[in-house]
Amino acid sequence: MHPSAGDPPGGATVEITDVSKSYGSVAALRNVSLSVREGEFVSLLGASGSGKSTLLKLIAGLERPTAGRVGLAGVDATNLPSERRGIGMVFQDYALFPTMTVEGNIAFPLRARGIRGEDARRRITRVAEMLGLDRLLDRSPSQLSGGQQQRVAIARAIVFEPKILLLDEPLSALDKNLREQTKGEIKSLHHRLGVTIVYVTHDQSEALAMSDRIAVMDRGAIVAFDTPRTLYARPTSSFVAQFLGHAILLPVTVIDRSEAGCTVDSAWGKLPIRRGNVILPPAEGIGARGLAVLRPEHLRVLEAAEGEGAHAVAATVSQGLYNGSETIYRATCPASGLSLMLIDRRPGHRTHDAGDKVRVAVDPAHLVVVPDPGRPA
Amino acid sequence: MTAASARRPWHPADLLFGNASLAWLAPGLLAVGVLFVWPVAHLALISLDVPAGMASPYAAVLSEPLYLRVISNTAVSALGTTVICLLIGYPTAYAIHVLPAPWRPLVLASVLFSYAVGTMPRAFSWIVLLGDRGVVNQALMTAFDLSEPVQMLYNQSGVLIGMTHVMLPLMVLTLLGAMARVPERLVPAARTLGAGPLRAFALVFVPLTMPGVLAGMMMTFVYSLGFFVVPAVLGGAGQTTVVMILRDLTLGLGRWGIGSALSITVIVICALGAAIYVPLARIGEIEEQ
Numbered sequence: 001m002h003p004s005a006g007d008p009p010g011g012a013t014v015e016i017t018d019v020s021k022s023y024g025s026v027a028a029l030r031n032v033s034l035s036v037r038e039g040e041f042v043s044l045l046g047a048s049g050s051g052k053s054t055l056l057k058l059i060a061g062l063e064r065p066t067a068g069r070v071g072l073a074g075v076d077a078t079n080l081p082s083e084r085r086g087i088g089m090v091f092q093d094y095a096l097f098p099t100m101t102v103e104g105n106i107a108f109p110l111r112a113r114g115i116r117g118e119d120a121r122r123r124i125t126r127v128a129e130m131l132g133l134d135r136l137l138d139r140s141p142s143q144l145s146g147g148q149q150q151r152v153a154i155a156r157a158i159v160f161e162p163k164i165l166l167l168d169e170p171l172s173a174l175d176k177n178l179r180e181q182t183k184g185e186i187k188s189l190h191h192r193l194g195v196t197i198v199y200v201t202h203d204q205s206e207a208l209a210m211s212d213r214i215a216v217m218d219r220g221a222i223v224a225f226d227t228p229r230t231l232y233a234r235p236t237s238s239f240v241a242q243f244l245g246h247a248i249l250l251p252v253t254v255i256d257r258s259e260a261g262c263t264v265d266s267a268w269g270k271l272p273i274r275r276g277n278v279i280l281p282p283a284e285g286i287g288a289r290g291l292a293v294l295r296p297e298h299l300r301v302l303e304a305a306e307g308e309g310a311h312a313v314a315a316t317v318s319q320g321l322y323n324g325s326e327t328i329y330r331a332t333c334p335a336s337g338l339s340l341m342l343i344d345r346r347p348g349h350r351t352h353d354a355g356d357k358v359r360v361a362v363d364p365a366h367l368v369v370v371p372d373p374g375r376p377a
Numbered sequence: 378m379t380a381a382s383a384r385r386p387w388h389p390a391d392l393l394f395g396n397a398s399l400a401w402l403a404p405g406l407l408a409v410g411v412l413f414v415w416p417v418a419h420l421a422l423i424s425l426d427v428p429a430g431m432a433s434p435y436a437a438v439l440s441e442p443l444y445l446r447v448i449s450n451t452a453v454s455a456l457g458t459t460v461i462c463l464l465i466g467y468p469t470a471y472a473i474h475v476l477p478a479p480w481r482p483l484v485l486a487s488v489l490f491s492y493a494v495g496t497m498p499r500a501f502s503w504i505v506l507l508g509d510r511g512v513v514n515q516a517l518m519t520a521f522d523l524s525e526p527v528q529m530l531y532n533q534s535g536v537l538i539g540m541t542h543v544m545l546p547l548m549v550l551t552l553l554g555a556m557a558r559v560p561e562r563l564v565p566a567a568r569t570l571g572a573g574p575l576r577a578f579a580l581v582f583v584p585l586t587m588p589g590v591l592a593g594m595m596m597t598f599v600y601s602l603g604f605f606v607v608p609a610v611l612g613g614a615g616q617t618t619v620v621m622i623l624r625d626l627t628l629g630l631g632r633w634g635i636g637s638a639l640s641i642t643v644i645v646i647c648a649l650g651a652a653i654y655v656p657l658a659r660i661g662e663i664e665e666q
Contacts, residue, residue, distance in 0.1 A: 062565050082568035095566035099584040108580070112571035156570065166569075 011039035011196030012073035012086075012163035014059060019068030021054055028054040030220045032068070041190050041197045043207035045243070046217030052200045053168060055217070059198060060166050061085050073163060083112065088157030088195075089166040093173065094149045096141040102152050103137040109160040127155040130189075147178045154186075158193065167199045171206060183209055204244050208232065216240050236279055238370050241293040248294040248338055252369060257285050264369060266292065267336030268313050268362060277368040290369040296343040298366050301329070301352060302359040312361035315340060317352045327351065331360060417644065424637035434638035444622070444639055448646070451618040454533070454608065455601035458540040462597050463590065465541070466548035473549070474556040485553075492546035500539050500610040504530065507538070535611035540601055547600065548593045555589020556582075591658035595651075602647065619643055 014036035021029040029051045036042045044052040057063040058070055061082035070078045077085050088109075096105050103124060110120045128134045131151040141149055150170060157165060170186070171179045187210050190197050201207055207214045208228045216224040216231065216239075224231055224240045235241035238249055252264035252271070261275040271292065280290055302309045315331040318339075329342045329352060340360060352358060427433050438444050473484050491499075506512050507529040514526040529535060559582060567577035605620040612618075619639065626636040 060569050062569070081573075082565070083571045083573055085569075087569060089566070089569040091562055091566055093560075093562065095560070095562040097563060097567070097581055099581075099587075108567070108572070109570035111580075112567075112573075112576060160571065 010163060010194045011037075013038055013071070014042075014164060014196060014198060015069075015071035015074075016055070016059070017069040017071065019055070019058060019065045019070065021051075021058060021063065022066045027220055029058075029065075032220070032222055034215055034222060034225065036196060036198060039194045039196055041187075041199065041210060041212045043199045043201055043211040043214045044217055045201055045204060045207040045214050047202055049219075050217040051220040052202075052217045054220075056166055056168055056198060056200045059164075060087055060089050085164075086162050087164045087166055088160070088162035090150075090153045090157050090168065090170045092169045094141075094153040096149055096152055096156075098141055100141075101137065102133060102139050102141065102144070105141065105152055106133075106137075106155050106159050109156060113160060115160070123159050127159045130192075131155045146173055146175075147182070150174065150182065154189070158189075158195070161193075162195065164196045164198070165193075167197060169200055169202070171201075171203070179206075186210060208244065214244075216243055233366070234277060234279070234368055235293060235370060238291050238293070238373060241291075241368070241370060246296055246341055248340055249291040250294055250336060250338065251372065252290055252292045254280070254284070254286055254288040254290065254369075257288075262369070264290070264292065267333070267338075268311060271311060271362070271364045271367060273364065273367055273369050277366075279368060279370045281371075289372050291372045293368045293370060294340070294362060295366070296328075296341045298363050299340060299342045299360055300363075301342060301344065302361050306361075309359055309361045311364055312359045315358055315360045317354055317356040317358060319354055320352055322351070331358065333360065417641075420637040420640050423633055424641050427634070434635040435642070437635050438638045438642055447617055447619050447622050448643065450616055451602055451620075454536050454540060454604070454612075454616060454618065455598050457533075457537050458544055458601045459594050459598045461537060461541045462544050462548040463594060466545055466552055466593070467590070469545075470549045470552035470556060473553060488546050488549055491542075492550075496543050496606050497610075499542055500607050503535070503539055503542070503611055507535065530611050531613040533612075533616060535613075536608050536616045539607040539611040540604055543604075543607060544597045544601060548597050551593035551596060552586065552589050555586040555592075558589075559585045588658075595654060595658065599647065599651075602643070 014034070016032055016034040019029055019032045020027065032051070032055060034042075034055075044055055046052045054063065058065050059072070061077070061080060065078065068078075069076060072080075072085055072087070097108065100108065106124050106127065107120055110116070110123060115123070124137075125134070128137060131154060133148070133151055133155055136144065136148060136152075141152065144152065150173070153170070167186070171182055174182060183206060186197075186199075190210075199207075199210065211228055213225060213227055214231055215222045218239055224236050228244075231240060232244050235244065235247075238247075241247040241249070250266050250268065252266040254262050255265045255270070256263040257278075259275070261273050262278050264271050264273055273292070280288055302312055313333050313335050315333040317329055317331045319330040321328045326343050326345045329340075329344065331340045331342065332338075333340055342360065424434055469488075473481060473488070476484060504511065508514065509526040509528075509530075513529070517523060517527055529538070563581050563585070564577050567581045568574070572580065603620055604618060605624070608616045608618045609621060623636055623639060626632045626639070
């Protein structure tokens with residue numbers, strides 16, 4: 001049952017099939033399916049109330065689904081109690097046991113499994129060293145900083161080498177610097193243990209940085225499930241585009257559609273869109289309306305020498321924020337009525353001040369057109 | 378003059394909101410002073426005011442077996458009541474704690490209702506139930522064909538039944554307060570870490586309620602030391618308590634000197650007990666948890 005302490009535990013699959021969860025008349029999850037591979041790092045990303053925490057509780061066995069099936073490691077776990085699911089879980093507020101020392105907390109899951117003595121001590125020492133807790137073992141949790149408490153919570157959740165690790169917003173209580181550092185630590189822990197991780201967060205930068213795949217959740221449903229790069233570069237809806245990274249949505253109308261892609265008309269003139277980047281139903285032809293997703297890195301301010309430029313519009317700089325490696329400009333574009341964000345990473349580049357009239361060009365090669373939810377074609 | 382006092386003249390509001398906010402304690406201190414410290418000091422004076430040629434009443438208290446037996450009777454009843462209240466009160470409080478929200482106030486109200494009924498009617502109600510010709514004895518005699526009733530009252534068991542009945546609501550309420558302060562996530566967290574429901578309860582939930590257990594035990598015990606009505610109504614000669622003897626000595630026989638000495642002796646014993654128990658039970662740290 002328990003692999004020896006030297007072996008990486010590896011990961012197990014998580015298979016959610018048609019799961020719904022209602023609290024009275026309120027539906028927290030509607031018909032959700034999700035398939036996580038062995039050793040995969042999957043983030044559940046969504047705003048509060050999107051159902052991401054409910055889904056995690058169903059995987060942990062802290063809640064039972066109203067309908068559907070929860071499969072863990074190929075076994076139907078829908079009605080298994082938490083203690084028999086072989087999962088490790090890190091709670092948002094860490095949920096450390098205040099009446100026990102750090103060592104007592106880490107030893108708890110071993111005690112619960114009847115692992116004692118030398119074997120237990122070896123496992124505790126190993127995770128304590130891994131997480132830099134070896135000098136804190138006899139402290140009480142209340143004597144630790146937030147970052148230390150969080151590492152105890154992680155140590156406690158991995159000491160019995162579960163094949164599935166559930167993390168519920170583990171970074172939200174940490175300050176910004178510690179958050180950045182811990183992001184890297186969780187990622188390398190995942191690499192070292194090979195464990196399957198399901199990670200709940202509302203922070204898109206955490207999800208983008210750590211995940212193999214991200215499930216974007218909205219109002220109790222998974223609206224997109226793919227790799228961070230695909231979700232960012234080719235969002236499937238305006239919701240996904242705005243949830244991951246900064247996006248400006250430019251209303252467009254299809255004026256030509258062919259094998260190679262399509263051409264759209266917009267406040268920025270005619271823009272060619274590549275075929276793979278047109279996320280509109282195939283039936284929608286000429287006259288269909290959509291939204292082009294403009295990312296800050298697709299936009300740049302034209303130099304005076306470049307003249308009018310192609311795919312460019314006039315804009316007025318409203319703010320420039322210099323932070324060393326880059327300058328972030330905000331500009332208003334009267335023709336489209338949009339407020340733009342641009343990131344300039346060219347060192348020593350000419351800077352612009354608030355009020356400057358500039359021309360902003362868009363690179364249409366990476367533009368994606370998604371359906372307009374407020375303005376169906 | 379210090380820099381701070383030079384900056385701003387003293388203002389009467391400082392009494393309430395400045396460093397002198399101890400003023401908030403004034404009503405409490407006044408009440409304790411007038412209603413407790415002064416009468417106790419008065420008692421102490423009476424007990425020490427020995428006419429020339431007479432033995433100190435303390436010598437009488439400490440040499441007379443009756444008084445020592447009465448003190449030990451009182452302590453035994455109080456301790457027994459405390460233990461029984463804990464054994465019944467903890468499961469009761471836990472049952473109320475885990476009740477679904479709509480039922481909790483209802484059950485809590487029924488607990489409080491029994492608290493609201495005075496001690497006297499509650500003590501006499503047990504005579505109706507457990508007396509020689511009470512409901513229980515009549516049922517037992519019919520069912521088991523007994524020729525004589527079972528003696529349940531006018532002995533130690535009668536006193537313990539009556540005192541437990543009176544003290545149980547206080548124990549339950551104290552324990553409920555402690556249970557409500559247990560962070561909601563800790564037991565589920567223990568379950569995800571592999572502990573079954575019993576182990577999670579015993580290793581995580583119960584230790585977190587220990588401050589409430591210790592506080593509830595102390596309150597029940599101290600309160601039980603002062604019982605008069607219950608042992609008088611439901612106890613026998615062997616359950617005579619300090620309070621009953623005090624009443625006889627002072628109001629009945631007018632022997633104020635020895636009555637005062639007995640009172641002070643009990644107070645000193647209680648104070649010594651508290652001085653050991655409070656630091657041991659870390660009652661001062663309850664708020665921190």
